[in-house]
Amino acid sequence: MSDLILQTKGLRASYITHLYGIDREVKVVDGVDLAIRKNEFFGIAGESGCGKTTLLKLIAGFCKPPLQVQAGSVEFLGLSEPMSLFESTEDELYKIRWRNISYIMQGSMNVLNPVRKVFKSFEDFAYPHMQDLTPAQFKQRVIEHLGNLRLGKEVLDSYPHELSGGMRQRVTIGLATLCSPQIIIADEPTTALDVVVQRETLGLIKRIQKELANTIILVTHDLAVHANVCDRIAIMYAGTIVEEGKTTDIFDRSTHPYTQHLIRSLPRLGDKEKKGYLKGAPPNLADPPPGCRFHPRCPLAVDRCRVEVPRLEPKKSGTMAACFLAE
Amino acid sequence: MSETIELLTVKNAKKSFRLGGLLSNKEIIAVNEVSFTLFADKPDILSIIGESGSGKSTLSRLILRLLLPDSGTIALEGKDVHTMKGRKQELDYMRRVQPIFQNPFETFNPLNRVDEFLFATAKNFYSGRKQSQVKETVEMALQAVGLSLAEVGERYPHELSGGQLQRASVARAIIPNPKILVADEPVSMVDASLRMSIVNLFQDLKNTLGTSIIYITHDLATAYYISDRIAIIHKGYFVEQGDTEAILTRPKHPYTKLLVESTLDPRPGATSLADGEISTGDEEYLAVGCKFAARCPRAMDICRKVQPPETIEGNWKVRCHLYGENNAS
Numbered sequence: 138m139s140d141l142i143l144q145t146k147g148l149r150a151s152y153i154t155h156l157y158g159i160d161r162e163v164k165v166v167d168g169v170d171l172a173i174r175k176n177e178f179f180g181i182a183g184e185s186g187c188g189k190t191t192l193l194k195l196i197a198g199f200c201k202p203p204l205q206v207q208a209g210s211v212e213f214l215g216l217s218e219p220m221s222l223f224e225s226t227e228d229e230l231y232k233i234r235w236r237n238i239s240y241i242m243q244g245s246m247n248v249l250n251p252v253r254k255v256f257k258s259f260e261d262f263a264y265p266h267m268q269d270l271t272p273a274q275f276k277q278r279v280i281e282h283l284g285n286l287r288l289g290k291e292v293l294d295s296y297p298h299e300l301s302g303g304m305r306q307r308v309t310i311g312l313a314t315l316c317s318p319q320i321i322i323a324d325e326p327t328t329a330l331d332v333v334v335q336r337e338t339l340g341l342i343k344r345i346q347k348e349l350a351n352t353i354i355l356v357t358h359d360l361a362v363h364a365n366v367c368d369r370i371a372i373m374y375a376g377t378i379v380e381e382g383k384t385t386d387i388f389d390r391s392t393h394p395y396t397q398h399l400i401r402s403l404p405r406l407g408d409k410e411k412k413g414y415l416k417g418a419p420p421n422l423a424d425p426p427p428g429c430r431f432h433p434r435c436p437l438a439v440d441r442c443r444v445e446v447p448r449l450e451p452k453k454s455g456t457m458a459a460c461f462l463a464e
Numbered sequence: 465m466s467e468t469i470e471l472l473t474v475k476n477a478k479k480s481f482r483l484g485g486l487l488s489n490k491e492i493i494a495v496n497e498v499s500f501t502l503f504a505d506k507p508d509i510l511s512i513i514g515e516s517g518s519g520k521s522t523l524s525r526l527i528l529r530l531l532l533p534d535s536g537t538i539a540l541e542g543k544d545v546h547t548m549k550g551r552k553q554e555l556d557y558m559r560r561v562q563p564i565f566q567n568p569f570e571t572f573n574p575l576n577r578v579d580e581f582l583f584a585t586a587k588n589f590y591s592g593r594k595q596s597q598v599k600e601t602v603e604m605a606l607q608a609v610g611l612s613l614a615e616v617g618e619r620y621p622h623e624l625s626g627g628q629l630q631r632a633s634v635a636r637a638i639i640p641n642p643k644i645l646v647a648d649e650p651v652s653m654v655d656a657s658l659r660m661s662i663v664n665l666f667q668d669l670k671n672t673l674g675t676s677i678i679y680i681t682h683d684l685a686t687a688y689y690i691s692d693r694i695a696i697i698h699k700g701y702f703v704e705q706g707d708t709e710a711i712l713t714r715p716k717h718p719y720t721k722l723l724v725e726s727t728l729d730p731r732p733g734a735t736s737l738a739d740g741e742i743s744t745g746d747e748e749y750l751a752v753g754c755k756f757a758a759r760c761p762r763a764m765d766i767c768r769k770v771q772p773p774e775t776i777e778g779n780w781k782v783r784c785h786l787y788g789e790n791n792a793s
Contacts, residue, residue: 184655185626302516331515332682336726340737358656361685361728365735384732395657402660403730404685406712412689414661418625 141214142319142352143173143196148209150195153202163423165191167376167430168209170449173354175319178346180363180384181356182399183373184419189356192373193322196354197238198222198230213238215319235266239313241342243325248309249297255308256293263315279315286311286341303334307341314345321345323355327362339366360403364388372396375420375430378449382456390454392463394435429460437462469541471504471643471676472527472561476536479522492749494522496700497536502644502676504541509670509677511687511708513723514697517749520680523697524648527678528563529554559589562637564647568629568654571636572621578632579617582606582639589640605635608673609665627658634665638673645669648680663690684727688712693779696720699748699755701771706780716782718760754785762786 147170152163165188173179183189191204198213200206200223211222215237222230242248249258259279267275280290286307297305306326313321326342327335343366346353355367363370364384371381372395380393391397395415402412417434420426426433432442439462447459454463477498483490496519502508514520525531526538529545538545540560548557565571572581579602586598586605593601603613609631616624616632624632630650637645647666651659663686669675681687687694688708695705696719704717715721729735748755757767766785774781775788 184657332684332726332728333515333722336728336735336737339728343737359728360656361730364730364732365728365737388730388732399656400730402657404660404663404683404689405730406685406688406724406727409689412660412664414659414664415657418627418658419655 140174141172142175142177143171143214143354144212145169145171145196146210146212148192148195148211149207150191150200151205151207152191153205161423164425165204165376165422166195167425169376169378171196171371171378171381173320173352175352176350177352178343178366178368179352179354180367180370181354181373182358182360182363182370183356184358186419186422187373188376188422189373190324193324193354193356195222197234197240197322198225213320235263235318236316237318238320238322239316239318241310241313241321241323241326243328248312249305251297253296254293255295255297255300258297258308259293259312259315262312266316279311282315283308283311301334302330303338306330306334306338310338310341310345314349317349318351320352320354323353325357326355328357328359335362342366360399372399375425376422377430377459379431379460380456380458381449382454386455390456391458392452392454392456393431393458393460394437394462395431396458468506469504470501470539471541472502473537473539473542474501474527475499475539477523477526477533477538478535479526479531479533490750493700494519495526495533498523498697498700498702499536500695500702500705502678504643507670507674507676508693509666509679509691511679511681511691511694512697513681513684513687513694515682517699518697519700520697521648524563524646524678524680527644527646528561529557555589559640560643562640562642562645564630564634564637564645564650566649566653568626568633569621571633572629574621576620577617578619578621578624578629579613582632582636585636586639601639602635605639606632608638608669609635610661611635625658626654627661630654630662631665634662634669638669638675641673642675644676644678646678646680649682650679651686652681652683659686666690684712684723685730696723699751701755701783702781703756703784704780704782706778710780716780716787717756717784718762718786719756722759754783 147168148166149168150166152165154161169192181189196211206223213220213222264275270278283292288307327338330338339362367384370384370387371378374395380391380396387396388400391400398415402414404412415434420430428444429442429447432438441461447461449457449459452458452463477495478493479495480491480493482488483492512520526533532545540557572578582602583598586601606612611631621629651662654662666677667690670677679691691708694708694711695702698719704711704720711720712724715724751758753769754767754772757763764785772783772785774783
């Protein structure tokens with residue numbers, strides 16, 4: 138057990154709103170068990186609206202109304218004692234944020250304050266967590282750190298709009314990695330970037346993970362990204378994890394029909410084979426279907442799928458899958 | 465080739481924008497000496513590949529006649545866009561060249577029902593028709609994209625999935641029975657499990673309705689999958705164009721090579737992820753000579769001084785000093 142860094146158990150959370158006297162509950166995360174190891178590149182894949190960003194928020198311990206945790210726990214195991222994030226006070230969480238768990242956010246343009254120079258953003262984000270350094274030491278540290286990311290120190294005196302998209306994304310990566318945290322959560326870090334810059338940025342993130350030997354949790358809808366950087370992948374569908382396993386197992390021997398479909402439909406240079414698509418659309422999470430949430434779109438669904446919820450279980454192929462039909 | 469009828473002819477089209485304030489004389493040429501032709505009797509899917517800021521959206525606006533070129537010609541069935549005047553001719557152009565936008569949720573008015581928008585479009589293009597005929601036109605357009613009025617009618621945009629809504633917006637575009645569809649990043653906002661349904665749809669439309677499609681994207685993988693021809697646009701210039709298969713498997717221009725190398729292969733560990741210098745294309749627009757020279761691994765002296773001319777070999781066109789008469793290697 139000691140090689141785990143973060144564990145979720147039976148995590149269940151919903152957005153609960155009361156609007157004009159109507160109560161609405163959107164079950165975004167429904168029974169997620171994850172065990173994420175130290176020194177691992179862990180990927181979470183899923184379509185828009187499947188709950189992946191909400192899951193990340195919960196992993197990072199952000200839970201504010203209308204989001205409510207209904208059951209389960211998230212435990213951070215990087216300290217001497219296991220720390221349950223939802224039972225901790227705001228002060229305790231503040232201490233581990235940025236030092237132990239940091240966040241690379243989607244859309245670097247929106248993260249950096251447009252009216253403050255880049256160095257001011259570093260002071261705003263990271264300095265409160267590094268009070269043991271003097272301001273001069275802090276600045277030195279930031280310059281060295283950015284040098285390692287191949288950014289010159291003139292970047293610190295620029296405004297975000299003066300930098301290119303790739304450089305801005307590097308700055309946000311720099312922000313998230315400055316304190317050498319044990320877990321870095323990356324939410325769609327390369328989605329808004331051009332292909333050339335995307336590859337460079339992924340190369341950078343991969344190198345950082347090797348150097349720090351820490352855990353990176355990468356969330357993106359693009360399985361081609363997962364294929365090239367992740368050690369293990371979890372596939373999410375409508376708030377549940379439907380399959381989880383080593384990257385090579387997921388790509389070569391997946392057992393869940395949804396995963397199989399996603400992988401089969403990936404376009405690739407040099408491949409003209411006709412790609413299929415799934416009928417229907419992802420379910421409305423305010424009113425998810427009974428049984429397996431994938432059954433209305435599943436080409437193989439049988440009666441049992443319509444009433445009983447499959448559990449995530451080890452399969453012969455080496456992956457864990459939530460499907461009755463997979464062996 | 466002399467027998468074929470030219471549907472859309474773009475010849476040395478150029479569009480520039482002034483940078484900075486009123487007194488600044490810095491200019492960027494967003495689309496520069498772009499030429500290509502679509503033929504009426506041979507429907508085609510032409511992919512235009514470019515990164516952000518390459519001029520691909522400006523080009524799509526030129527083709528849609530939302531902008532007029534500064535110089536060069538864009539002609540539809542032999543008629544220059546500059547000579548078209550008046551509402552009737554504008555409508556005529558629109559009828560034959562229709563857009564499909566990136567984000568289907570922004571295409572439709574969130575406060576109106578989807579079918580109202582489709583009916584309004586049909587009424588605009590077929591004024592004077594009876595309500596029942598309008599309904600029939602809309603139904604036929606929806607059938608062509610695999611939807612029906614029963615499915616999308618009386619629903620609001622937020623009640624449909626991204627994939628359905630993008631189909632509805634394709635249906636809207638084919639109501640006037642256009643010759644050309646201009647699709648600017650049409651799948652980047654659609655869910656992964658539904659993305660291929662839109663891409664396949666384009667192929668169906670080409671085969672069944674004979675519509676030519678200009679597919680503008682940054683994604684080489686889907687472009688390879690659907691298109692017959694491809695053009696790579698870099699800082700306003702078409703640096704390479706020709707058959708998709710040939711170009712993407714044996715790219716000539718160093719920029720195309722870079723793009724092909726950077727496209728992630730969706731097989732575990734198949735792409736080598738180099739963590740090299742950060743490429744910035746900021747100043748490239750203002751560069752003299754080849755705009756790619758600053759990043760090009762094979763740049764020569766001449767590249768920094770002279771814009772390379774187009775070298776033509778069959779239907780393969782490339783703008784690079786490495787090819788052509790000066791350099792037979």
